Amino acid sequence: MKALSYQQKSYALVIMAALVLLVLATLFAKLSLVQQYQYAYTELSHQVLFIRDQVYKVKVSDNHSYDKITQSLVNVERKVQQLQQGLQPLSSAKIGNSIIIDEGMREHAQQYSSTVEQLIANLETLLRLKISQEYSVHTVSLLQQDLLNSFTDAESKMHIFALAAANPQMNTLENPLFNTSQYQSLAVHIELLAKLDEQIKLKSQQVFNTNVSDSMAEQARFWLVLVDDIKFYLLFMSICLLGIYAINYRIQLREQARKESEILHDLSKVEQEKAQLSLVAEHAQDAIIITDSSGRITWVNKGFVTLSGYKPEEIKGKKPGKILQGKNTSKQEVDRIRQGIKQQQSIKSELINYHKDGSEYWIDIAINPIINPKGQVTHFIAVERDSTARKKMEDQLAQAVIKADVSNKAKSTFLATMSHELRTPLNGILGMAQIIEPNLENPEHRQQIQILLESGNHLTSLLNDILDFSKVEEGKLCLENELFQLKTVIEPIISTYEPICAEKDIGFEVKNSINEAQSFKGDKARVRQIIYNLLSNSVKFTESGRVTLSFKQAVNEAGTSGVAMCIQDSGIGIRQERLDSIFDPFIQAESSTTRQYGGTGLGLSIVKQLVELMGGVITVSSKVGLGTRFDIFIALERAQTPVNTPSETSQVKQTLPENIRILIAEDNKVNALVAKTFCQRLGHSVEIAYNGLEAINILKTKPFDLVIMDNHMPEMDGIEATEYIRKTLHLSVPVFACTADVFKEAHDNMIHAGANHVLTKPLQEQSFRDALAQFTHLIGKEQQLTASDNKVVALSRHQPQELNTTEADIDYRQLRAVLADPETFSQHIAEFNEFAEGSITQLIAAYDDDNAADICQLASIIRDKAAAFFSARIYTLALEITETLAGVESVLESQLKLERLQQLINLLEVNIHQNQRLEQGQNIEPKNDDISDVS
Template sequence: MINLSYKARSSWLVLLATVALSAIVIFIAKVYIVQQYQHAYTELSHNVLSVRDDIFKIEVTNGKDYDSISDALVGTERHVQQLQKSLQPNNLSVIARALLSDPQIVLNANRLSASVASLVADLETILRLKISQEYSKHTINLLQQELWQEMPNSDDRLHMIGQTMELAMSTQVSPELASSNSFKSLRIHSQILARIKQDISSKTQQVLNAKVREDINEQEFFWLSVVEGTKQSLLVSCMLLVVIFSLYYRVQVQEQSRKERRILESLVASEQEKEMLALVAEHAQDGFIITDKQGFVTWLNKGFTTISGYTLADLEGKKPGSILQGQETEKGDVDKISRAIKAGKSIASEVVNYHKDGTPYWVDMTISAVTDSDGDISNFIAVERDTTARKQMQDDLAKAVIKADISNKAKSTFLATMSHELRTPLNGILGMAQIIEPNLDNPEHRKQIQILLESGNHLTSLLNDILDFSKVEQGKLELESELFRFNSVLEPISKTYEPICDEKNIQLIVQNEIDEKQCFKGDKSRIRQVIYNLLSNAVKFTEQGSVSLLFKQGVNAEGQQGIEATIIDTGIGIRPERLASIFDPFVQAESSTTRQYGGTGLGLSIVKQLVELMGGTISITSQVDKGTRFAIFLVIEQARVQAENTVSKGIAPSNLPDSINILIAEDNKINALVAKTFCQRLGHVADVAINGLEAIKMVQTNQYDLVVMDNHMPEMDGIEATKVIRSRLKLDIPIFACTADVFQQAHDNMINAGANHVLTKPLQEQSFRDALSQHAHLICKTHLAHEVSQTDNRDNKVVALARHKEEELNITEADIDFKQLLEIHDGNYAEIEKMINSFKVFAEHSITQLIQAVDKDDVKDIHILAHSIQDMAANYYASRLHNLAKEVEAVTATGVIPPLESLQHLINLLEVNIHQNQRFISRLHQQNKSNQVS
């Protein structure tokens, strides 16, 4: 508070001093300017009076006096006008205008200027009259001299003498004189002279009576008073400045005294603090030890003695390390401390010291360098704290962590083992149920099998929930990244729950505002799992009303793009106090829920974990007996929209050959039977190997297009067998791993060993079909390679590609579906003809380019042409041409040129369809002519 008061007083005094100095400068400037005008008006007064006196005593006969007096009058008038003009506000500088702001200055100047101007005019008149007087006198003298000579008598001369003596003109003159022109002129000039004298006398009296002298005196007095007033203000300002400086000096003295008092008080407090610190250091539980700059002990406290057992007498003059450190002390820590002390740096370390009785103990030590006023090191201070108990606790915690890790690994091993053991028989149950179902004609038996499948799928779902929760808990759940359209996520869910909702007599409402052509990049299966779990809960807890699914694209608060999903039901709802824990694992809204509806309570917990793992958010609102609303935002990257090929439903979804050879490596007979049956139902040939060793032998002796490899098998497991096939046998045959382990690590191990895909037990027929379609290009490559080798073993007669005449082609291979084209274009023959002509141009060009590419061994051009032919065939519903082009594309994708037989077959199909198109066009023209005739 004192400091603030001092600063405020000093600031005000400095401000006042600045104002006073500014005023002094202003007053000095004003005095200077005013004195200049005072001197100017004094000079003007002197000039005016001097000119007046000169006029009164002027000698007209002296021309120089007249000129000088005339110039003086003009100069005087100009001088007073210049002074008047210089005092006008418009002609003053900004500073002078501020200093001479008194309006009386201008008024006095104007009045004096007018008086002087009037006086100069009167003096000029007197000057002119005097000149006229002298002129008249001179003329009279000349006339008198002339008349003197002309006067005939003495009386006239007497009269002339009277005139010369300036007496009154007599009327008694001789007639001759009276009639004389000279006399008449003399008489007139005498009268003029009399008037001039009278005017001179009158003007002189007027000049003498003028107030110009008073005005000049008043002006001089005014400027003198301004000067004196300004000087008084200047004196007052100087006195004020002296007073301000005196006060400022007093404030500085007071502040200095206050600072000295504070320093004294600080010194006293510092001494007291030092005493307190000494008391604290002496009785603190931490150990304090002080050494000189060489590291020899000079002081230590009781706390150090308590920790180490050594007193000051034991360590004084010695280096602490030589006494306290022993066998278990880490040498690296000791060297680090020594280097820091030698460099004069502070250091913190934790080392093992030894008590005076030989007992080791841990200390957390901080050594700081103390410098003097010159910056040189004078001492080192070490603070030590006994951390033996903490170190023991850390060791105990480390052991506990190791035990926990062992327990966690045991849990993971148990889950993995149980997963495998449960899924293996479950695979057999569900597999056999899937095999039996299509073969049952009895509706009751089919219903029973469906119940078996539903129960098995439910058991699989529960098992997946537990395993997913375990993955999330261990941080091992990883997201996939693949391109997909949202309809592929939503359609399977809708198709699954539409019949369920119909059976429960509740309405399923799906509003999807997402563009069906928009592609996304993310984990499609996990997104489907989130929606599936929430929809499953909504349907399960809704007895009447509806369940609504709303989807649209949006942006969250952070500006990230994604999908907004809302699931609304009219079910039993959730009490407000239960909402906070609804996402906790093994928790359901009510204790009766599990009894009435079943479930593990893991579904929502897994949903929340998955949503947050994808960078999204989930929220819930609910009212009891009115329903529940889940709002989700999933952060999903938008991908560039890819063009879709329009493929007829009649074209097979896969370019797989009708029959391929598959090797199934599976030790469980039931699972092997299930897998083999799936293969046979798809039209493929399957062999079974009971372990990895047998699988290796069979792939060496037989040509297989695909291997389905189980993981856990006796003698040699699937991972080892896959490594042998890839590394030792150097075979690139496609391998599908099949395992009951759902942990990512097990899948990664199979992929790293060389597997192309991993199937999870219990094996689903649809997932097997999807895997075949996904890797069809690899399977086709292997299948074609086997066909080529077989063809090469036979006598291959195709040595170059060639075109054929129409009669040389098998017309039955033409497969463009003209019926489909007619339906799509509503029988528009002109449009169809245009399309067929376009196909001909494209096909002819493709054949030419294909032959040239083969001649140049350009596999890249062949690949591009095969892809273009495949797209064109799809647009014309030519399934045979489409499949063959797709097989060629799959082979060239690996950098291999397909067999010439396959390429020649592709050319043949193009030629056949060209000829078939022309025949179709001819029929169209004939039909049109018949219609016109009729």
């Protein structure tokens, strides 16, 4: 059994001592209480016996004695009752008394009370009998005297005295005395007096019985024995307490001896450690310097001598800085060290020191103050380590990083140049193929052109993979954070891969267990790219069977919510030993894959890096001949606000502009011809400028509805030309940039210059159509805006009757589909009205202050709110204002027309008025199928 520790023994003894003290306190309290009752009952016994004697001696003629004895009996009876009640558990005056009073005390008190009560009752009876006796004697005396006065003859007197002597003489002779009422009354009272004498004699025997005295003596002995017992227990517990203290004292002595032994052992150990530390410090390779509080050297080790070349006797009493520092030592670091020493702080630094022979060397130094218990610095200890070799390595690494950055920049420049150079002719090839295809009637020729388009698109895909990989590698790939619904990702995937799978005669199934109304925040385009890349591989490597794509909401191990996707096919599969390297760049599952199916081997690498950029993870499992399964988790934040994509819905609802004038700025004649043909096939008139300067000169003389601006052109490039159009010509004509650069920086530069949209080469006819549809509301409005510039001189509100309610475009049907609960629907409508009112006030105030940044931020917030309420007009107009004012400080100096801000205010007011009519119960369900231009 394990021995108790010192603390455990101490705790046990303390507990035992506390218990003994508690018992002692209880015993002392009981002793005090018992002595009180002993004194009380002893005094009471004396009083009872005294009263008994008084009753024996009492005379009725002495009224004062009678009253005093009676009052004494009452007092004794009350005192007995009080003492007995005080010993009862429920009637004790104090809680402590009820604890220390035991049953024996109560029983003896009960017996005593019974004895005293019986004695008092007997004394009261005896007292009453004596009173009656006294009255009877007096009455007999009066009756006898009265008879003697009435009958004076000797015979009568003889009979009267004989009766009074209780010895009447029965005489046959009749005497008139016998017939008198006085004689008969005297006879009755004499008989009563005899009976009283008998009762007094009997009661006196009961009262003065020795049992009463014995009972009271027994009671006194009980309390006396109880007091002696308590004193014995007190003595015993005191001895126990002394024993506990003696044991504790012995344990303390042992513990003190043990501690002294440990201290001696620790001191011995410390001395050994000091000797070892002294040995370590003396022979350590690092230099160790000890100085006094003023910073003068008192001791150095051999490492310092080796590092600095100075012997201890040469530097003792000197300050290290004066002999070790030189011209190339950093003054800032020296000042920082001095400041740290002055503030009594530990400090680390890196600086140059000088050897005794004058050569430089780098050191890492750590200085720590030694502070005594009074808070005073007694010494400083400095540890110096030679870091010259590391500094040289760092310099070499820095040079290598510079070279690597130069190499990366050269690679990026090369990729950008190659992208432009490859996409420029590719634009001509694909563009001309798209132009030729609809005009061919020979099926064979159409098939050949189709092969040409497919090969060109494949080449574009390979080029995009290489550029994406390069951007990820350089850390230049930025993710967007926009609101979207998953159906906007799924629907294009279905429309793309259903016909492809049908053509290959394989099944294609999409399973989506996520609520269609659920919105997410993230990069929708990159999510789509991940799925496209994986599906492309699955479809490519599946000759029979099916390809399945599934979606569900999930939470990863860290508790982050997102979307889990699974892509499973029944294709050729991947060997187990190749799975570990399948996500490496330029790696394919089999060497024969490249020959049979083509590809760069970058697709999966890009997918993995995109997934990880989104805070997700991708895993793969496969069996040769049975198929492959990719499981992907992407951390997408769930959004509470319902989202609509007006830019997408508007493509369906808006029609393409007709018969507009387009200026194409393109230095490559083939690309210019392709763009011109696309525009002319849509019924538009086109003019071509072969550089930016030529485009500027044309715009100075002719109005156009749209400008398509190439980026790289001689004399003046697209960025310079676009900035000139916006800042010098002050034209708001829509500008579509068209560039072979796919890097985000190039696109951002065009947008910042004032372009409304960026088209990427090779130009696709469908992407051109989509851009036209998206910006229909801007195309052809230049002249209208110019003519109306002077109509609006300040922003203003309108009365409801001044508003055109046909411009209200909140789609209540879609909003009700998302918010099925009528109460929630009404709350959102009221929320929109409050938001719109506040936004109008803030827009007017921001314009009055010429604060473009506030207007841009407000327009961005309004755009998001419009998306949530399916308001395409407000969304489109707010988006235009946001893009126009991005990065602009002054509204007056920007290209934004005041007319557009007023139109936005008007639309907000119209929708507020329409919502108010809806709340009043009017039937105002709008026809959202016909959305015209907001202007």
